[in-house]
Each structure stands twice: as C-alpha cells, then as structure tokens.
Amino acid sequence: xxxxxxxAPFDMRVExxxxxxVQFPTDAVVRVLRSCICxxxxxxxxxxxxxQPGQRIGHEFLGVVEETGSDVTTVQRGDxxxxxxxxxxxxxxxxxxxxxTSCEHGGFWGTVGSDGGQGExxxxxxxxxxxxxxxxxxxxxxxLLSALLTLSDVLGTGHHAxxxxxxxxGATVAVVGDGAVGLCAVLAAKxxxxxxxxxxxxxxxxxxxxxxxxxxxxxxxxxxxxxxxVRELTRGQGAHAVVEAVGTEQSMRTAIGVTRDxxxxxxxxxxHGSGTGVDLGxxxxxxxxxxxxxxxxxxxxxELLPDVLDGTIDPSPVFDMTVDLNGVPDGYKAMDERxxxxxxxxxx
Amino acid sequence: xxxxxxxAPFDMRVExxxxxxVQFPTDAVVRVLRSCICxxxxxxxxxxxxxQPGQRIGHEFLGVVEETGSDVTTVQRGDxxxxxxxxxxxxxxxxxxxxxTSCEHGGFWGTVGSDGGQGExxxxxxxxxxxxxxxxxxxxxxxLLSALLTLSDVLGTGHHAxxxxxxxxGATVAVVGDGAVGLCAVLAAKxxxxxxxxxxxxxxxxxxxxxxxxxxxxxxxxxxxxxxxVRELTRGQGAHAVVEAVGTEQSMRTAIGVTRDxxxxxxxxxxHGSGTGVDLGxxxxxxxxxxxxxxxxxxxxxELLPDVLDGTIDPSPVFDMTVDLNGVPDGYKAMDERxxxxxxxxxx
Numbered sequence: 005x006x007x008x009x010x011x012a013p014f015d016m017r018v019e020x021x022x023x024x025x026v027q028f029p030t031d032a033v034v035r036v037l038r039s040c041i042c043x044x045x046x047x048x049x050x051x052x053x054x055x056q057p058g059q060r061i062g063h064e065f066l067g068v069v070e071e072t073g074s075d076v077t078t079v080q081r082g083d084x085x086x087x088x089x090x091x092x093x094x095x096x097x098x099x100x101x102x103x104x105t106s107c108e109h110g111g112f113w114g115t116v117g118s119d120g121g122q123g124e125x126x127x128x129x130x131x132x133x134x135x136x137x138x139x140x141x142x143x144x145x146x147x148l149l150s151a152l153l154t155l156s157d158v159l160g161t162g163h164h165a166x167x168x169x170x171x172x173x174g175a176t177v178a179v180v181g182d183g184a185v186g187l188c189a190v191l192a193a194k195x196x197x198x199x200x201x202x203x204x205x206x207x208x209x210x211x212x213x214x215x216x217x218x219x220x221x222x223x224x225x226x227x228x229x230x231x232x233x234v235r236e237l238t239r240g241q242g243a244h245a246v247v248e249a250v251g252t253e254q255s256m257r258t259a260i261g262v263t264r265d266x267x268x269x270x271x272x273x274x275x276h277g278s279g280t281g282v283d284l285g286x287x288x289x290x291x292x293x294x295x296x297x298x299x300x301x302x303x304x305x306x307e308l309l310p311d312v313l314d315g316t317i318d319p320s321p322v323f324d325m326t327v328d329l330n331g332v333p334d335g336y337k338a339m340d341e342r343x344x345x346x347x348x349x350x351x352x
Numbered sequence: 353x354x355x356x357x358x359x360a361p362f363d364m365r366v367e368x369x370x371x372x373x374v375q376f377p378t379d380a381v382v383r384v385l386r387s388c389i390c391x392x393x394x395x396x397x398x399x400x401x402x403x404q405p406g407q408r409i410g411h412e413f414l415g416v417v418e419e420t421g422s423d424v425t426t427v428q429r430g431d432x433x434x435x436x437x438x439x440x441x442x443x444x445x446x447x448x449x450x451x452x453t454s455c456e457h458g459g460f461w462g463t464v465g466s467d468g469g470q471g472e473x474x475x476x477x478x479x480x481x482x483x484x485x486x487x488x489x490x491x492x493x494x495x496l497l498s499a500l501l502t503l504s505d506v507l508g509t510g511h512h513a514x515x516x517x518x519x520x521x522g523a524t525v526a527v528v529g530d531g532a533v534g535l536c537a538v539l540a541a542k543x544x545x546x547x548x549x550x551x552x553x554x555x556x557x558x559x560x561x562x563x564x565x566x567x568x569x570x571x572x573x574x575x576x577x578x579x580x581x582v583r584e585l586t587r588g589q590g591a592h593a594v595v596e597a598v599g600t601e602q603s604m605r606t607a608i609g610v611t612r613d614x615x616x617x618x619x620x621x622x623x624h625g626s627g628t629g630v631d632l633g634x635x636x637x638x639x640x641x642x643x644x645x646x647x648x649x650x651x652x653x654x655e656l657l658p659d660v661l662d663g664t665i666d667p668s669p670v671f672d673m674t675v676d677l678n679g680v681p682d683g684y685k686a687m688d689e690r691x692x693x694x695x696x697x698x699x700x
Binding site for chain 2: 097098101105106241265266268271274280284285288290291293294295297298300
C-alpha cells in the first residue's frame, strides 16, 4: 500500500510501505478514508522536530475497520471509525480519569515502528480504547466526513483549550492564534456559552472563519498592540478566559496580557522556543491561571460527536484545500507557505 | 503612639509615630490587639525588597474599632475586627467577584503613606470593604485570638493554595514548603477533604505541626530526591493537588515534579529569583495546571471564620514565639535565623 513518509526536511514522499496487519489481539487495521495535515506536522517538515528518514507521518484520520484482533470488542470489520491523535488503552488509571494522553500504553501515530494517518491504512493499537465508532451513513456525506475528521485533533484540542481557559456561559473569551486549533477554540467557546469572543489574528480569510464560528470581535494585531486592543474592548479588564493556540513566547505573553485578573489561559499551542513567555510575577499579582496541554481528545469525542452529527457545530470550514494521497507533498508546501489553512487528504 | 518602622535592612525600630485619625468618611481607626510577623516581611528586613527609611511594616492584625468615618456602616466603635493583608473597597467589579486583591482601590499595609499592622493602631481605608467583625468575647481568649489572627493572611493564603491546587475530597495532596503558609495549606487541604497529605519539609518542629494539621506523610527532602520520594508514595504517579508555598525556582520545579499528570499546582509563594522553575514543555505533556497568586483572603474569611470559632480548625500552633511591641525587632531576628516559625505580637 502507499503512505506518506518523511525523508528529510521538506522531503515528503508518497511511497510503497508494507500493508499493516494485526500484530496484537488488541489491534485493528483501519483503511483510511480521510486524513489531514496538522500545523504540528510542519515542525517535522521544517526540520524543527527530528525524524528518521522514511518515518511515517499524519495523526488525524478516519476510515473503515478492515480487520480486528481477537480481543477487540467495540468495533468490527466494516465500521466507520475516527481515531484520536494518540492511541490509548482505555483502561489504565489515566484513561479512566479521561486523561488518555497520559495513558500508560499510549503513543503517537508516526513514531518509529508505528503507522501514520497520511496513508492508505493504519494499524491501530488498543483499538477498543482508541477508536470511536461513527454512523456508517456518514461515509457518503463529504462535508460531514470532514467535520468528523476534526474530532481526531483540532476540534477536541480547541475544546480542551476552552475548558482550560475556564469558558463558561456569559464569559468574555479571547483566542490567540488563528490556525485551525484557534478557530476550533472559537467554535468550542461559542458552544460552551461564551457571550463575547475576541479572535486575535491578522489573516482575514482566517478571522472570517472565526466570525463564522462565533467570534464577536477581531483584533488584527500582535503583542502590546493586541493587548491594548483587547483591553479597550473589555473596559480595561481583559478577557475571563483566554486561549493560547500558537505555542511561542510572544503568543503566551500576549495571552497572559489579555487575561482579566482572576482569569485563566488555556494553552494548547505546543511550547517551542527557548523562553516560555510566562511571567510568574504577573500571574501571581493578577491571579492568572495556566491550564492546558496536549488534549485528551479521545475523551471528548463522545461529548462532541452528537453536536457534529446534528450540525450544531460544523468545524469543516477549517479545511480550505483538498488533495489526494499523491498531493500530500503539495499540501505540506501550501501549509508551510500559509497558502492553505488546513489540508484535507481524501483517499480514493 | 508607637509602631514598628524599618530604616534599613536589619534595622527595625519601634518608635513614636503620629496617632492615626479618620481621613476619609470610609476610614476606620483600629487599636491593634494582636499582630504578627510574616515570612514576606523578611524580604524587606533582608533588603531584598526596597523600603524607604521609616516606612511602617506589618500586614496582619486584629483589634478593636476606635473611630469610624461617617460612611462606615458595617463596623462600629468597640467592635473586635480582623483585617486582611490588603484593604479593598468591597464594591468594585473585582471585589464583587471575590478577587479583593485586584480591587481598584486596594492597597497594602505599610506602603508609603499608610499604616502597618505592627504598631498600636492603624488607619483602615474602606473599612466596610476591608474589616470583618469578630465576636467580642473572643478578645478574652488568647488561643482563639491567635487562631483568628491567621485569617488576616496565612490561613486564607493556605486555603487559596489548596483551592488553586484543586484539592477535593479524597485527593492526594503534596505541600512544598513548611512555613506558616505551607502548614496552613495542610490544614486547609484536610478541611477540604484531602485523603492523603504529603508535607515536604526538613525541619522536624515544622513537620510535626504539619502532622498535627493533617499531614499523613512527611518527606524530608528537596529537589529530585523529594520528587522521587513523593512518587514512591503515590504508585509512581504523584499528587493530584500540589501546593507551592515557597516561591523559589527550585520549589516550583519540585512542585511540578511531584504533580500527577492532569493535576494542578496551587502557587502562593511570592515568586522571587530570576528563573521561574516553570517548564512549560513538562506542563504541556502532562497537563499540569498552575493556579494561584496573591490570596484574596478577605473573601475567604466568611467561610473560614466559623470553623476557626468552633474549633474545627485551629491554626494557632503556627505561632511559636510571642513578643510585645518592643520585642518586634527580636522577632524579626528570630524568624530570619529560623529560630522562630512565626512570631505573634501582643499589644498591652
């Protein structure tokens, strides 16, 4: 079968790889229908995260179960399923607490020895803990499939950010970052009852999606200028709940800067760079909390799925470019050059 | 009247200062019965926090109302009252939210132009927002007065730390720091239903108080050794809720190190030093939250007061040395040299 591999920075290939097979009784093999490219995939693409030549890539996918190990009980051949961006056993202390990202047997797609989502098929460890069944009829609805695919990462991650930020009905929310996760955080904040949602972003195509997702205000600025603008919109106080969906020192500094005293920053931007942007003295004086991290999206799927299925929320507009498997390298290029927001990959 | 003043590092004096009088209709004058010395006063004492020569000091006191301005309605002459370590107007947005430390008109005792608690009397701005009435009969009960005095800072700060750490019934809690605040955090965690409380501290006199306050385990170690010990006590996982009550880079690092994935650090140690001890990558990977800051103790007094009055909790053992006003300089010396944990000052 064919799958995307990374050989060096900017060297993405779609090539023949071994067909996945069930190796353990808890495995399943999923034939991928839809996958996509994540902003975090770009770190490997740009060489900021090391990869071994030939490593698989892609951690967001949905598809049809093709084979199951003898211990798998919750899904069967022919089921339409979505996979979260990490696998998890579903039974350890952390999984039972809902923190599937800390699963004692968990792991990331595309790590050495495991399959990635940007390919024709994937061996899924701990299928019972990992996969979530979707209605089979969704397979014939392109828009719905795209929307459901966001359950694998960006929608759940946006939801995690909104929860971390403490979004409550009536809250004023600010979202730092206009990538797919930031936009999904807008959607999640709206869903959780935020009254006012201020989206910070300088790309109008993206902030237009933010407005469509529920943003009431857009601040097209960064740093001190953004902080001043958000304060002006909030009687000088800032937002109760702030999402940090970038991961740079500056974005964290901005996020803390726009947070109202007593509020919280929900951070889901993977931290990179040498500094943290966290001024503990400011957080102390103003009682600003910091809460977030890698999102246990597996735990959020049961809550979010019904709203996606019935159209209460439609995250599918985060995909603004579609390629087939052969087009994956072009998709990376488009996202790297910020021509595309998020690239959908359709198989067959 | 006489009050404590600071003239230079290690130069504390008890000297004649002007009698306080009502200057604004919202003021009250309180004749101090009990005050105390705080660990944070030592920064001024040691010259780590700048003070102008002759500045007043002390931010924890209780006493009797002597005079009230014409707008004061909630307390009257003769009332026994306790003051939190900041004054607050009680009516601004933040005060109504319970975040009295962010009050638009709030301030700290002992700042230039305001009185400090370690003296015979204090002018209290915004008396209605600031002071809390206590039963008059408490004035004749020495132990109870000491216990009530902790409502001005350390008990409420420990409670804030426990809330920030997310202490819930059944939780496993770790407390980094065996000062008065750390000990009060043990007491607060116990009060909030913690099942297991691990106190980290290397001074047996203090950890003995921790045990008396509800600690089930003591770890007499620091840094990596402390982290390993707490993990060994918690099946390798760490504590759900961790209190950071020191404020150094190392203590924050330890606090994060002993926190279970998905848990929270409640931080109330005033951050000092150049580094933060906050490794955002670790917090991200393990979903560790950081929540705390300067404690809005004014808001906690109504909740904590009944438990102190009826003896459900007795924080008075944090005082292990008592001086009169003349003895305040000796009290500073004893705390600086760690001979005393916390010094009570009795007037008259």
